[in-house]
Amino acid sequence: MSTTVPTPAPPFDDGDPGAQRAFERIPPQDLDAEQSVLGGMLLSKDAIDDVVEVLEGEDFYRPAHGIVFNAILKLHGQDEPADPITVAAALTKSGEIGRIGGSPYLHTLVQSVPTAANAYHYAEIVHDRARLRRLVEAGTRITQMAYAADREVDEIADAAGAELHNAVQVREDSATVRVGDRYGDYIDRLEHLQKNGAAKGVPTGMTDLDALTNGLQPGQLIIVAARPAMGKSTLALDFARACAIKHSRPAAIFSLEMGEAELLNRLTSAEARVGLHHLTSGDPTPEDWQRIAKAAPRIADAPLYLDVTANTTVMEIKAKCRRLQQRGGLDLVVVDYLQLMTSGRKTESRQVEVSDMSRQLKLLAKELKIPVVVLSQLNRGPEQRSDKKPVLSDLRESGSIEQDADVVILLHREDAYDKTSVRAGEADLIVAKHRNGPTCTITAAALLHYSMFVDMANT
Known part of the structure; x- marks a missing residue:
């Protein structure tokens, strides 16, 4: 005797037929737009240049369209006609002609496009549908992870x-470009760098440090370590x-040690050149108020974010950073x-936990x-030596910190x-590790009464 097993309801089913239809709906796609994109590319070389800035092969819902797209790009990259x-x-040469429905389908694509001039617009439609599909796929994977519950909740x-x-991030500029199309822009950037001395990465505000590191680079983990009260x-x-005030680039500070008022005091002291003790005591002079008034618009308009949540975790910081980006x-x-x-997470020791956090931040x-x-923090090693200068081995609970850091x-x-x-009044910035360049010691002026370090030449 057989037993009939009822079909499980879709997730979040509340009995609404509309919800059932939405769950069963095919993934977001627009086959007409896909055909129009390819038809435009087959008609116009200029359309190929427009579309390649927006799409890649995996953005097409129909696999055959992705095959045609990649074939067009390959021919175009070899400076050969793509019709x-x-x-x-x-x-035919690659053995894929059958997978697209034969050569007649290519002529169908050309006949389906109203005009090649709108290829970029059609490409945006295809790209938007692809992003929606990735959201659907991400939602499915998230649902599966939640139901499996085979890891810690924070890890999930x-x-x-x-x-x-990953599902919503905007695609970077296409890498399939001719060198000649970009070389003029490259020369312009090179001349700008020579003229202005601008760092390629995120500027630190320290001329010598920027010259050494070429700015703080994308993907780098930078460790600033010191004994307490050194000014890290x-x-x-x-x-x-x-980053945020001088160059108008978004920056976020997650402070587990200082509160918002203390951070704002230090920020105002440094930017307005007002004695920190005047701000912490709540007794700025009339001259201080004038400086604060001049600095206030720069500070208020800067894309600088503060988060002073106590006992925060690496995963919470990662989630907040993703939202900000x-x-x-x-x-x-x-x-x-x-x-x-x-x-x-539960770990066998504090050293293992710190090592795991540094790896997650990297x-x-x-x-x-x-x-x-x-x-x-550094351990007490420097204080136990006659030469108080710190070394890499002084990193407290180091574990993999030194290994992860760039x-x-x-x-x-x-x-x-x-x-x-x-x-x-002087400070040494000892660059003890520099994965992509030399190490050295940079001397800076410690203007701690203004809560800032500056180049020695600016004192």
């Missing part, structure tokens, strides 16, 4: 955030100010500081293609140990 005859010959939430980010938070805030872009992240964070930098600056900057001030030092 129904040449594309049919190329597909992080993976879900990554799936969603101040240095990181300088990086964020240079999706909403308005994000060029720099500062985390202050590593040892105050938690991973949100993955965040690679995923969002931005530099991530992370502050870290750049490690150890901050040192002699006057922190010897008030009578002849180098009072």
Whole structure:
């Protein structure tokens, strides 16, 4: 005797027939737009140049259309004509002509397009439908992960955030270009760099440091480490100010140590050149108020974001960064500081946990293609030596921090140990690790009464 197993209802089924139809609906696509795109490309070389900026083969819903698209691009890249005859010959040679329905289908594509002049518009429609399909696919994977529940909840939430980010991210400019089409722009950028001395990466505001690193590069994990009260938070805030205020590039600061009022005091002190003690005491002078009034518009208009959530986890920071990048872009992240964070997971030791967090922050930098600056404490090693300068081995709970980092900057001030030092007011930025360049020690002026570091030449 057989038993009939009822068909399971779709997720979130509330008995509404409309919901049932929506669940059973085919993925978002527009076959007419796909045909028009390909027809335009087969008719016009200019249409190919327009479309290639928007689409790639996997954006087509119908596999045969992706095959035709790639064949057109291959011919175009070889500077050969791409029309129904040449594309049919190329597909016949590769053994794919049968997969698209034969050479007559190529002529059908040409006949289906109203005008090749609208190819870019048709491409945008196809691209939008592809993004919607990726959202559907991401939603399906997220649902499967949630139902499986075979990992920690925070880990599943992080993976879900990554799936969603990958689904909605905007495609970069096409890599299939002729060198000659871009070389003029390259020469213009090179002349601009020579004339203005601008860093290719995110500027730090420190001339010598930018010259060494060429700016903070996308995908880099930059560790700024020091003993307490050396000024590492101040240095990181300088990086964020240079990015957001001086260059109008979005930056985010996640501070687990300072509150919003303290961060704003330091930001105002540095940008307006007002004594920090006047702000913390709530007694700025009339001259201070004038400086604050001049600096206020720069600070208020800057794309700088502050987050002072206590006991935050790496996964929460990653989720917030993804949202910021999706909403308005994000060029720099500062985390202050590593040892105050938690991973949100159970680990066998604190060293393993810190190592896991540094690895996750490195993955965040690679995923969002931005530099991530992370502050870290040093152990007591420098204080136990006659030469107080820190070294890489002084990284506290180091684990994989040194391994994950692309750049490690150890901050040192002699006057922190010897008030009578002849180098009072100076700071050493010891670039102890630089994956893509040389290491050296850069001297800066420590204007801590203004909560800032500046180039020695600007003092």
